[in-house]
Structures are given as structure tokens and as C-alpha cells.
Amino acid sequence: MTYSPTDLMKIAVEEHLKCSEFPRVGAAIAKNGKLLSTGHRGEAKGVHAERIAIQKLGRDELEGSTLYTTLEPCVELHNDQAVGSCADLIVSVGIKDVFIGVLDPNGTIYSQGFKKLVENSISVKFFNRKLRAAIEQETFDFGEVHxxxxxxxxxxxxxxxxxxxxxxxxxxxxxxxxxxxxxxxxxxxxxxxxxxxxxxxxxxxxxxxxxxxxxxxxxxxxxxxxxxxxxxxxxxxxxxxxxxxxxxxxxxxxxxxxxxxxxxxx
Known part of the structure; x- marks a missing residue:
């Protein structure tokens, strides 16, 4: 089955809604409109949604694929981090395009994941406004940040x-x-x-x-x-x-x- 970008955004949101903890994050990976994998925060303890979806696939499948994630990918916060950031992982596995639902309101991450992807020649686009508004309400335990x-x-x-x-x-x-x-x-x-x-x-x-x-x-x-x-x-x-x-x-x-x-x- 072939999905449109909007369909794949909605699939990522469906994964996002499966989360039982905050912040809720859902992810989906596709290539040429074909859904390859999904992931959501909490599916594997301590593993972010993007990493879960990526780890379900081989390098050949990931090369040239598109990732849909409801929340901006995390970045490296300190040098002795046990696990690398999702932004670095996305760059390293050959993903070509990334669609982001909302930028992370945490000031230490805000726009930094987006910046990391763009600096590494990954095309970054955003979910449509209607879906972004829904994600904003459902992602954080405190709801709308404003x-x-x-x-x-x-x-x-x-x-x-x-x-x-x-x-x-x-x-x-x-x-x-x-x-x-x-x-x-x-x-x-x-x-x-x-x-x-x-x-x-x-x-x-x-x-x-x-x-x-x-x-x-x-x-x-x-x-x-x-x-x-x-x-x-x-x-x-x-x-x-x-x-x-x-x-x-x-x-x-x-x-x-x-x-x-x-x-x-x-």
C-alpha cells in the first residue's frame, strides 16, 4: 500500500497516542510511500521513538528513506552521554528526509535537532498546522506550552x-x-x-x-x-x-x- 505524506504524519500521530508517559512521541519511517516501520516512546524502556523505528530496519531500507516524528529529534546534551542523540543517529543511517511535528519547547533542545539535521544536508519539513496543533496539546503533560x-x-x-x-x-x-x-x-x-x-x-x-x-x-x-x-x-x-x-x-x-x-x- 502506498501512503501520502499526510497519511504518514497521521500514522506517526497514531503511534504518539499509544504512549502512556510524557512527553508523547511517535515515529514512522517510509520510502517511496511504503511504510517500513513505526515506533513510540515507551515501546522499549528508555529508548526514544525515532531510535525504536530505526532499529527495526536494515541499512539498505534506511538509505534514502523518510522519517516522520511528532517531536523534534533530541541532540547531544553532554559529552559522556551513554546513548548518542536521535539527531546524530538519523544523520548516520542515511535517512534523506525528516518531517517534524513540533519543535521541542525544552530550551536546551529547541531548534537544535532541526539545526543538526539541516546542517547535515537532510531535508526537513513540518507536519501541517492542524496536526501540529493536535500534537502540541497531546505531547506534554501540561498541554499547550503557552x-x-x-x-x-x-x-x-x-x-x-x-x-x-x-x-x-x-x-x-x-x-x-x-x-x-x-x-x-x-x-x-x-x-x-x-x-x-x-x-x-x-x-x-x-x-x-x-x-x-x-x-x-x-x-x-x-x-x-x-x-x-x-x-x-x-x-x-x-x-x-x-x-x-x-x-x-x-x-x-x-x-x-x-x-x-x-x-x-x-
């Missing part, structure tokens, strides 16, 4: 122009406040948190979100706060009926870990 609800913790990339995040009061209460993380400077240990003009106040002296018993006591509103590890800010635009407390937990080279909590305006 949306958060209620309270929690999240690690997000802050690369180039940063990342915009909308905080909803809850999944049933659609009141929202926009946040932006920009200007990450790991060498100086800081990152900028911004929102609408006059919406951000630093909760000076507070160490934990529970220390902030009344967010309204903090003064000096600004359009951004230069956050360092452990700092807490209160975000409440003038027209908002609730506020968001934001605590910076950790900074990395390309991403940050932060905690947030919504509070009703008394």
Missing part, C-alpha cells in the same frame, strides 16, 4: 524574543492575565517578567508564595520585573479581577523553571 491554569510549576524556553504565556484562573473560569518571559541572562542570573504596563510588582522580602498573604500591600508597579532565583512578583493588570503570583525557581542556559498561583482580588 497556556497555564490555576497554579503549578513549569519549565519553559526563553530563547530569542522570549515566550508569552496566558494564565487562566481555572479551566472553567476563563478570566486571564498575559505574562511574558524575556531577556534571559543566565550569566547574570536574571530574566525579565513583564505584562501590561503597570501590572507587575515585586513582592520584596517574600521567599515562598505562602508568605504573600495580601498581594495588594506591595508598591511600585512597573511594566516588568528583573527576576532572580527565588524572587516573587505579583502580576495584576488594571482591569483584572484577580492576580497571579510568580516565583522564579531556577534559571538554565536557555530556559527557566517557575511557579505560579492565582489569587482572587478581595
Amino acid at each position: 497556556v497555564v491554569y490555576g497554579s503549578g510549576k513549569r519549565r519553559v524556553p526563553v530563547v530569542q524574543s522570549g515566550i508569552d504565556i496566558t494564565v487562566y484562573f481555572s479551566k472553567t473560569d476563563t478570566r486571564s492575565i498575559p505574562l511574558s518571559w524575556t531577556t534571559l541572562q543566565p550569566v547574570h542570573g536574571c530574566v525579565d517578567l513583564s505584562s501590561q504596563i503597570g501590572a507587575v510588582k515585586v513582592a520584596a522580602g517574600a521567599r515562598m508564595l505562602s508568605d504573600v498573604t495580601d498581594p495588594a500591600v506591595f508598591r511600585f508597579p512597573s511594566h516588568f520585573a528583573r527576576m532572580k532565583k527565588g524572587m516573587i512578583s505579583v502580576v495584576q493588570p488594571a482591569d483584572a479581577t484577580f492576580c497571579v503570583l510568580v516565583r522564579l525557581i531556577e534559571l538554565y542556559e536557555n530556559d527557566i523553571l517557575f511557579q505560579w498561583e492565582v489569587r482572587n482580588d478581595p
Whole structure:
């Protein structure tokens, strides 16, 4: 049976949906429209979906083939890694074309797998927009990377122009406040948190979100706060009926870990 590229994207998504752990990743390999193998994360313990699909085939089958993967292939993160990266493996086995569902939002990987493939003369294309949107919702345990609800913790990339995040009061209460993380400077240990003009106040002296018993006591509103590890800010635009407390937990080279909590305006 001969499959179209869209058919093969959907097959990769079907594999992706078989995953019982996050992040969900599915892969399919084809040549001239013929499906050769599939794989999904969790099919073999500790082995990534792309590697599972590749290991099911011989070199002759892989030469000139096309890989469909729902998530950007990983890259080498440190020199003593026990297993090489999927991007390096794809390059080494002779795969000619790669279709990617979504780029990995982990700041240490974001666009690096894509870049590695392109630099090694592999043609890289992306799944269609409708499938990308579905993959974005199903890949990570926190769902859409640009949306958060209620309270929690999240690690997000802050690369180039940063990342915009909308905080909803809850999944049933659609009141929202926009946040932006920009200007990450790991060498100086800081990152900028911004929102609408006059919406951000630093909760000076507070160490934990529970220390902030009344967010309204903090003064000096600004359009951004230069956050360092452990700092807490209160975000409440003038027209908002609730506020968001934001605590910076950790900074990395390309991403940050932060905690947030919504509070009703008394």
C-alpha cells in the first residue's frame, strides 16, 4: 500500500497516542510511500521513538528513506552521554528526509535537532498546522506550552524574543492575565517578567508564595520585573479581577523553571 505524506504524519500521530508517559512521541519511517516501520516512546524502556523505528530496519531500507516524528529529534546534551542523540543517529543511517511535528519547547533542545539535521544536508519539513496543533496539546503533560491554569510549576524556553504565556484562573473560569518571559541572562542570573504596563510588582522580602498573604500591600508597579532565583512578583493588570503570583525557581542556559498561583482580588 502506498501512503501520502499526510497519511504518514497521521500514522506517526497514531503511534504518539499509544504512549502512556510524557512527553508523547511517535515515529514512522517510509520510502517511496511504503511504510517500513513505526515506533513510540515507551515501546522499549528508555529508548526514544525515532531510535525504536530505526532499529527495526536494515541499512539498505534506511538509505534514502523518510522519517516522520511528532517531536523534534533530541541532540547531544553532554559529552559522556551513554546513548548518542536521535539527531546524530538519523544523520548516520542515511535517512534523506525528516518531517517534524513540533519543535521541542525544552530550551536546551529547541531548534537544535532541526539545526543538526539541516546542517547535515537532510531535508526537513513540518507536519501541517492542524496536526501540529493536535500534537502540541497531546505531547506534554501540561498541554499547550503557552497556556497555564490555576497554579503549578513549569519549565519553559526563553530563547530569542522570549515566550508569552496566558494564565487562566481555572479551566472553567476563563478570566486571564498575559505574562511574558524575556531577556534571559543566565550569566547574570536574571530574566525579565513583564505584562501590561503597570501590572507587575515585586513582592520584596517574600521567599515562598505562602508568605504573600495580601498581594495588594506591595508598591511600585512597573511594566516588568528583573527576576532572580527565588524572587516573587505579583502580576495584576488594571482591569483584572484577580492576580497571579510568580516565583522564579531556577534559571538554565536557555530556559527557566517557575511557579505560579492565582489569587482572587478581595
